[in-house]
Amino acid sequence: MATKKKWEYSPAPESKQPAAIASRYELFINGKWVKPTSSNYFSSINPATEEKLSEIATASEADVNKAVQASRQAYEKYWKKMAPAERAKYIFRIARIMQERARELAVTETLDGGKPIRESRDFDIPTAANHFFYYAGWADKLDFAFPNKKANSLGVAGQITPWNFPLLLAAWKIAPALATGNTVVLKPAETTSLTTLKLAAIIQEADLPPGVVNVITGAGQTGAWLTQHKDIDKIAFTGSTEVGRIIQRTLAGSHKKLTLELGGKGANIIFEDAPIDQAVEGVINGIFFNQGHVCCAGSRLYVQESIAKKFVQKLKDRISTLLVGDPMDKNTDVGAINSAQQLKTIQAYIKIGKAEGADFFESDCTLPQKGFFCRPSLFTNVAQSNRIAQEEIFGPVLCILTFRTDDEVIEKANNSPYGLSAGIWTDKGSRIFNISKQIRAGVIWANTYNLFDPTSPFGGYKESGFGREGGLQGLQPYVQFVKP
Amino acid sequence: MTFKKPVFNAQILNHPPVEQTGVEERTVRFTKRSIKGPSKMQGLLMVLSMIDLTTLEGKDTPGKVNQLCTKAVHLHDQVPGLPTVAAICVYPSMVSIAKKALKGSSIKVASVATAFPSGQTSLRIKLADTRLAVEDGADEVDMVISRGKFLAGEYAYVFDEIASVKEVCGTARLKVILETGELGTLDQVRKASSIAIAAGADFIKTSTGKIQPAATLPVTLVMLETIRDHYHKTGKKVGMKPAGGISKSKLALHYLVMVKETLGDVWLDKHWFRFGASSLANDVLMQVAKETMGNYQSPAYFSID
Numbered sequence: 172m173a174t175k176k177k178w179e180y181s182p183a184p185e186s187k188q189p190a191a192i193a194s195r196y197e198l199f200i201n202g203k204w205v206k207p208t209s210s211n212y213f214s215s216i217n218p219a220t221e222e223k224l225s226e227i228a229t230a231s232e233a234d235v236n237k238a239v240q241a242s243r244q245a246y247e248k249y250w251k252k253m254a255p256a257e258r259a260k261y262i263f264r265i266a267r268i269m270q271e272r273a274r275e276l277a278v279t280e281t282l283d284g285g286k287p288i289r290e291s292r293d294f295d296i297p298t299a300a301n302h303f304f305y306y307a308g309w310a311d312k313l314d315f316a317f318p319n320k321k322a323n324s325l326g327v328a329g330q331i332t333p334w335n336f337p338l339l340l341a342a343w344k345i346a347p348a349l350a351t352g353n354t355v356v357l358k359p360a361e362t363t364s365l366t367t368l369k370l371a372a373i374i375q376e377a378d379l380p381p382g383v384v385n386v387i388t389g390a391g392q393t394g395a396w397l398t399q400h401k402d403i404d405k406i407a408f409t410g411s412t413e414v415g416r417i418i419q420r421t422l423a424g425s426h427k428k429l430t431l432e433l434g435g436k437g438a439n440i441i442f443e444d445a446p447i448d449q450a451v452e453g454v455i456n457g458i459f460f461n462q463g464h465v466c467c468a469g470s471r472l473y474v475q476e477s478i479a480k481k482f483v484q485k486l487k488d489r490i491s492t493l494l495v496g497d498p499m500d501k502n503t504d505v506g507a508i509n510s511a512q513q514l515k516t517i518q519a520y521i522k523i524g525k526a527e528g529a530d531f532f533e534s535d536c537t538l539p540q541k542g543f544f545c546r547p548s549l550f551t552n553v554a555q556s557n558r559i560a561q562e563e564i565f566g567p568v569l570c571i572l573t574f575r576t577d578d579e580v581i582e583k584a585n586n587s588p589y590g591l592s593a594g595i596w597t598d599k600g601s602r603i604f605n606i607s608k609q610i611r612a613g614v615i616w617a618n619t620y621n622l623f624d625p626t627s628p629f630g631g632y633k634e635s636g637f638g639r640e641g642g643l644q645g646l647q648p649y650v651q652f653v654k655p
Numbered sequence: 656m657t658f659k660k661p662v663f664n665a666q667i668l669n670h671p672p673v674e675q676t677g678v679e680e681r682t683v684r685f686t687k688r689s690i691k692g693p694s695k696m697q698g699l700l701m702v703l704s705m706i707d708l709t710t711l712e713g714k715d716t717p718g719k720v721n722q723l724c725t726k727a728v729h730l731h732d733q734v735p736g737l738p739t740v741a742a743i744c745v746y747p748s749m750v751s752i753a754k755k756a757l758k759g760s761s762i763k764v765a766s767v768a769t770a771f772p773s774g775q776t777s778l779r780i781k782l783a784d785t786r787l788a789v790e791d792g793a794d795e796v797d798m799v800i801s802r803g804k805f806l807a808g809e810y811a812y813v814f815d816e817i818a819s820v821k822e823v824c825g826t827a828r829l830k831v832i833l834e835t836g837e838l839g840t841l842d843q844v845r846k847a848s849s850i851a852i853a854a855g856a857d858f859i860k861t862s863t864g865k866i867q868p869a870a871t872l873p874v875t876l877v878m879l880e881t882i883r884d885h886y887h888k889t890g891k892k893v894g895m896k897p898a899g900g901i902s903k904s905k906l907a908l909h910y911l912v913m914v915k916e917t918l919g920d921v922w923l924d925k926h927w928f929r930f931g932a933s934s935l936a937n938d939v940l941m942q943v944a945k946e947t948m949g950n951y952q953s954p955a956y957f958s959i960d
Contacts, residue, residue: 177920178697178911183689289687448880449677484887492916502689598672618674 180494183501185288190278192365196227198234198388199371201241202381208233213390215365218285219498219507219542227364230387235396238356238385242327243402245382246354251324255352259310262349264377265370266303269296269342272373276366280338281498283365285507285543286461288499298623299342302641305625306346309646313351316643322650324352325428326404329397332367333410334360334509335464335565341367343629343640344407345384351649353405354383358397360410361390362510395421403427405649409466412563412589412634430638430648432466432630434563435591438584439469439620440574440606443477445596446618451485454569457594457620459493459505459547463567464513466635467592469620471560472571473580479573483551486569487532490547495536505567508543517545517566524550524559529570555583563589577602581609590632594620613639658825658855660818663811667853670884673841673877682872685913695908696946702907702939703730704738705925707765707896709933710745711772711864719960720749724756726960731940733956734947740936741925742795746771747784750791765795765830769820772834772863774799778816785823796820797830797931799863800847802837810850817854830858830896830929835874836866844874848881858894860931869899870931872913879917886918895922898931904942907935 195212197204207228214223230238250258269276273296280291313322330344337359348355359367371386387393391414398406398421408418409432422429439457441450457469474482498506508514525531533548549569553560560570574580584593593612595603607615613630616622623629628644630636638648690698708727710719720743727740742763743753753764766788769781785796798820804812821829831851835844851859859878862869875897882893895914901907907930914922922928937957945951 176697178701178915178923179694180688180912181691181694183691444672446674446677447671449674449681452677452681500689501687618677 180502184497185278185281185499185501187278187282187499189274190282191275192225192279192282194225196225196364196368196388198228198230198238199368199375199386200234200238200382201245201385202375202379207231213361215283215362217282218509219539221541224282225365227361227368227388230358230389230393232396234387235356235393235400238387239327239329239397239400239402241382242354242356242385245380246326249380250354250383251352253352255311255313258349258352259307261377261379262303262307262310262346265373266300266307268373268376269300269303269370272369273297273300276338276369279369280366281506284334284337284363285498285509287503287506288501289503290461295336295339298625299339302339302342302346302625306350310350313646313650316646317650317652319655320652321655322351322646323653325649325651326353327402328353328355328405328407328649329400329403330355330357330407331394331397331410332357332359334363335461335466337363338366338370340409341370343645344409345370347640347645348407348649349383351646353649356385356387356397356403358387358389358394361388364388398422405429407638407648408432415636428648430630430640431636432638432640433634433636434565434589435466435468435631435635436471436561436563436587436589437467437469437592437594437612438471438473438587438610439594440473440580440584440596441475441478441482442595442597442599442602443475444598446598447478447482447485449618450596451482451489453594453596453618453620454486455489455493458569459567460621462505462508462545464509464565465621467614467621467629468565469592469594470564470568470570471584471587472569473574473583474571476573476575483571486549490532490534490549493534493536493547495534495544495546496539505547508545508566511543513565514543514545517564517568520559520562520564520566521548521568524553524557524568524570527557527559529553529557529559555586561587577606581606584610588634591635592616658822660822661853661855663814664853667849668810668846670845670849670881673845675841675873678841678873678876682876682913685872685916686909688912690908690912696943698908698911699904699939699943699946700738701911701923702904702930703936703943704741705929706740706936707742707744707898707929707931708740708936709864709898709931711767715746715749717749717752720745720752721756722960724753726936726958727757727762728760730936731944731957734940734944737943741929744797744931747788747791747793750788750793754792763794764792765797766791766793767797767799769798771797771799772865774801775803778819781816782819782823785820789824789827793827795828795830796824797832797860799832799834800851802834805838805843805847810846814850814854817851817856821855828857829855830860830894831856832860832863832898833878834863834866835861836868841873841877844877845881848878852881852885852893856893858896858929860896860898862899862931864899864931870897870901872909875910876913876917879914883918892922892927894927894929896929896931901930901932902934902938904935904939907939
């Protein structure tokens with residue numbers, strides 16, 4: 172034996188260079204970068220190092236008005252009249268430029284949001300580009316998407332995206348809106364605006380008519396101005412249920428169409444005949460993907476009692492092998508929590524869980540000194556009546572409950588104000604169909620979890636929102652049907 | 656250590672099902688770890704030390720086996736401090752020759768047995784084959800399971816056969832070749848692994864090298880998971896040997912990553928993990944030479960035996 176030293180992987184930090192982040196970003200209105208009338212800027216920091224990355228314009232009400240006006244003009248003047256096949260070419264071009272600049276986008280996404288470079292490189296950016304490719308294809312085929320109906324565009328769409336998948340969700344929102352002939356004013360989450368601003372630059376490079384896509388940055392107030400604006404025809408929001416409620420109240424009685432994609436507390440159900448080792452991977456992927464900042468995260472795990480002990484042990488073993496740390500290192504499995512505020516929320520829930528009497532287990536990994544990090548963890552001995560089993564934690568914290576029969580787990584899985592996602596793990600095909608038919612969730616995965624594709628619709632039941640994004644169904648929120 | 660022949664218990668057939676796509680997804684992750692510089696060097700040396708240098712041909716002669724044994728000891732003397740391979744793997748008729756050639760070294764002699772590679776003969780002849788190898792001094796025996804019987808559902812037969820061979824092995828360590836390329840599905844691989852382990856295998860091994868596909872990452876992962884479950888249940892370790900189709904260093908390092916993340920660092924040892932390969936050694940040596948000297952050498956500098 173040459174050596175008995177423990178074999179470790181080599182650090183493989185990605186270079187920051189390709190991100191090419193500017194020191195300041197303005198608002199993207201009417202095809203141009205314009206200074207905010209407020210002259211206010213806010214800082215965007217790297218959650219893994221707490222270093223300032225850039226400063227970003229705060230859009231005032233006047234800026235929001237300007238953006239909506241530009242969008243309306245572009246709609247009337249260009250986009251509404253353009254031949255659908257021409258629209259498709261623009262959307263296709265956006266997708267191509269995103270692919271060409273994939274590395275820049277991936278590095279920026281990781282620096283700005285804290286997610287591991289492996290995920291932004293292999294998931295966020297390619298999937299975002301795929302959404303543009305996919306909807307480019309639909310642009311001139313709307314008559315086939317809705318047979319015997321005539322689908323018209325709505326006008327100006329106001330869109331608000333969250334901080335967990337900034338670029339990907341911007342793509343989810345912009346691509347179908349453009350394909351159906353609408354123009355867009357989009358506001359990204361204030362902690363993660365950078366890739367959306369880079370997307371704006373890509374849209375500029377793709378030479379879309381000015382005003383077809385506008386990006387305004389800022390915090391909640393900017394979003395509020397956008398949703399309240401009278402000349403908006405449609406609001407698409409992804410974010411918290413709390414804000415979703417406010418938006419729904421704001422829009423009540425107006426002509427504006429609305430889709431909401433809100434929180435979740437996904438039930439991931441493991442039956443005793445499940446492929447155990449693959450289910451363990453699926454559970455890990457379901458809750459620790461993107462540090463658990465996933466609205467459809469499988470955060471409520473239901474394990475059949477007969478295998479619970481063995482299964483939990485395997486989960487604990489697996490959690491201990493996860494590499495937590497520098498998101499820029501390509502070895503990293505779990506990166507940084509998106510913001511100090513979110514870290515505080517997660518820590519508060521961990522405290523609540525302990526106080527509720529659940530048993531806590533966390534990985535023994537060492538965390539970096541600086542930045543916002545949280546060890547992957549799980550609670551066992553959790554009851555349906557515990558807050559940690561009911562409320563969305565939005566972090567790397569798994570709650571494990573047990574069940575005995577199919578009926579029991581269906582009832583428990585549905586016993587939640589949310590209904591976004593669920594997972595079923597069993598070797599029995601008939602059980603997959605039986606259970607999935609009875610669970611009220613927008614997406615149900617069988618023997619896998621957190622798998623996405625542009626062709627597949629995504630959305631919620633109950634307090635997880637309404638309306639679908641992705642797939643053929645994702646076109647519908649952006650059209651109105653008129654007599655052919 | 657005396658071996659008490661175990662009795663077949665149908666319980667061992669109750670293993671969890673295996674989901675192929677999930678296994679494949681997991682193995683892709685093992686190929687994405689960063690191994691370079693000192694980590695790569697340490698990994699490469701580990702790979703060398705785990706190789707069962709193999710020749711299993713009808714045309715094998717004492718001359719060929721002698722030369723291979725020399726290679727086993729002197730992998731590439733131009734680079735000082737290299738380990739030797741773990742073992743030489745030959746047919747039973749070549750065991751005494753290899754044993755003599757490797758005298759004084761710590762390299763083990765492994766012999767295939769039980770009518771390798773097809774195993775299509777009676778138990779009596781398989782045991783005689785094994786006995787011959789062991790009497791000639793084989794430290795390790797690589798047996799093949801009766802795939803025909805396995806696929807016909809005669810699990811108890813397969814089990815008893817392995818247990819009987821193990822009994823004849825005495826102190827020699829027994830590697831049980833499942834020939835996964837003939838088993839069809841990962842579920843079958845998992846079942847065959849459970850049977851082999853319960854029947855007393857010291858190692859489970861993927862392939863003979865005579866059937867394609869031979870070792871793959873997914874097949875090996877399922878076998879490693881079976882070993883892990885057995886360890887958690889009984890506290891007993893079982894070794895793993897992927898064989899056939901691993902001829903590049905990079906792939907070999909991916910296997911080590913898989914072992915590390917599935918079974919832990921304890922298994923990263925030639926006592927518990929082996930590569931059955933004939934051409935892997937030279938590819939690893941070329942990488943080692945590159946790491947030590949800074950540039951790639953021509954293949955002409957590396958001995959072929």
